[in-house]
Amino acid sequence: MAILNEEQEMLRDMAREWAANESPVAAFRKVRAEKPAEGYSPDAWSAMAQMGWAGIVIPEAHGGSDFGWMSAGLVVEELGKSVTASPIVATTIAASAIVLGGSDEQKAKWLPRLASGEIVGTLAVDEGARHDSSRIETRVNGGKLTGTKAFVHEADGAALFVVAAADGLYLVERGEGVTLSPRKLTDMRSHAEVTFDGAAAERLAGGGDDLLDRVLDRARILTAAEMLGMAQQVFDVTLDYLKQRVQFNQVLASFQALQHRMADLFGDLAMMRSAVEGGLEALDSGFGVARAATVAKAEANRVLHLMSREGVQLHGGIGMTDEYDIGFYLKRARVLEASWGSTSYCRRRFASLAGY
């Protein structure tokens, strides 16, 4: 755990308490069963927004708290522990695109609404099943954007899309020219193919040539923070289970073969936490972000993959049941692994950044 300041500790404790009491995994089960149109509980989202969580990376002048990325990561990590369905990551990323690249008018128009949770935003980049920001066909002509984006996170509830076109990032409001086809993935969260057919679009003109990369790095790091929460929870739950379950007249935790696997996972989890916190710190300091983001996402992918598999295995039969929670982590893990850069993508990018 990074050394936190008082403000951050309070925020983390608050998020921890809220997630445990108001949004345990049972809340996700409810969302899954009731299938709200947005893909999350609107009440839960407004509670989060009221606590200021939607505006953590938004400047105070635009209605946010400007607490920084480490703080945003802490909240997202806590929510990841109980697989809370919410658009917090998507909205934070969309907002950060506007913070980085928006004009004064764009900021004034959108950031307060995103910060207050009044609207949800999301980032639409990929046009296929694999993340690849270099392959973008979406075009804008005379302020009209045309193209199809695959597997857009939280699209169902989004009022604002930050869309990558061949020549930059654009803001597109939901409405005319925007069509959604839902794509149900294993994680039972909101994903959709979004078709833009001459939709009105406004360019994010600031933020430099590498704006898309910078926004994606934020998406990678914040997603990795959610994955960290998931991995930590799978580890904790599995350890508890091994300490309780008796076979051969022994608690499973007393078997060395299992102890050593847990010790291995503990080491991997330590590396994942360092990588994710390193990413968040890089964002706050503005130093070495591209590399830190790649390391954070790569480690999050590697460790959560391993953890989610071992978690199921070490639970034995009960781990295979829908009634037990661990399967949710396995199913969401793969979706997040494939989002904003798979393991092989991250390795290629790391090598390119390092010049080999």
Add this chain to the structure above:
Amino acid sequence: MATLAEPKEASADDAFREEVRAFLAEHFPAELKGSNNALASVEGPTNESPAEKAWREAMGSRGWGVPTWPKEYGGGGLTRKQAHILNEEMAKVGAYNPIGGMGVMMFGPTLLEYGSEEQKREHIPPIARGEIRWCQGYSEPNAGSDLANLQTFAEDKGDHYLVNGQKTWTSGGQWADKCFAIVRTDRSDKHNGISFMLIDMKDPGVEVRPIQMISGMSPFCETFFTDVKVPKENLVGKEGQGWTIGKRLLQHERTNLSGGGSMARLMGSALSDVAKKYLETDDQGVLVDAVMRDRIADFEIRWQAFLLTAKRAMEESKAQGGVSEISSVLKKLGTKLGQERAELLIEIMGLQGLGWEGDGFSDSELSGVRAWLFGKATTIYGGSTEIQNNIIAKRVLGMLDHQ
């Protein structure tokens, strides 16, 4: 926040930086630039050249070889920040710390914590000046991982102990002046019957026989004690307290074996830089072998995560005070990564990376081979990886023994 104090501190640090620069300009011999041999501490004394001797003495006179140790015992008395500045400035001019070994890494910190005032005054200053070599008398033929099973016995003879028994795998035993040893003073209690004492390797009755390793080096020995007289003042702590003190020393050992310290030094330059020399690249400088590129990136990413973990552990232990159980996690991770790197390195170089001696190989190729082989020890000594896993499972994760 003490905002007013900040500029003052900053300028004190700047002044210290200037002091370091001036010291290096005056004392660091240009001919030694970049010449630190990372394996020197295990290969034994390389005959010190006059320049090396002068450099060691200069650093020793300031206590800067052990920068954060107390000044009263010959340490540098520096703050961590100043020690960091010292390191930075040394790196800039290609200087290295000439003072190291087991005295610095493990014995010194342990004696500072548990030793009597007289013991500290006697033993710490020569370590701080790099004048004396210590070896570790822990392992025995039947006490490896099960260290507490040690049988070397110290019999109380009033004003001294009479020590008999055999130690093994004593690194640097043939070159050491002194040995910090754990020995049995009571046969009836496995853990509480152990005491920590200091033995002079030149004393009558101490005999060492070097053992050759797979790397071709012979840096460690069997050590035999036959009726060795150890004065009572060489007992550290109380009789029977040796297991506690000995374990504390192992925490220092682990921290040093992993925490980006010696491992990071063994790592040298980035793997990708080496790969670019030995493997084909396209006109953009990208490695043509996509599989190797992927494996190198995989390694380098995890290495970054490890360095961040070592840094985080350091910050956390600073916040909490003292070394912690996390040293087991770091030792396990760092040594594994070190071995992986060495394996990748020789694979990158092909047969050119497997030279043993003679023509056709560069110095770095030959030393790379030795480092690869020697590196296999890192997951065995200082508590093997399996033993670290036991420690993590039981002490950190609270997993239990069989009932």
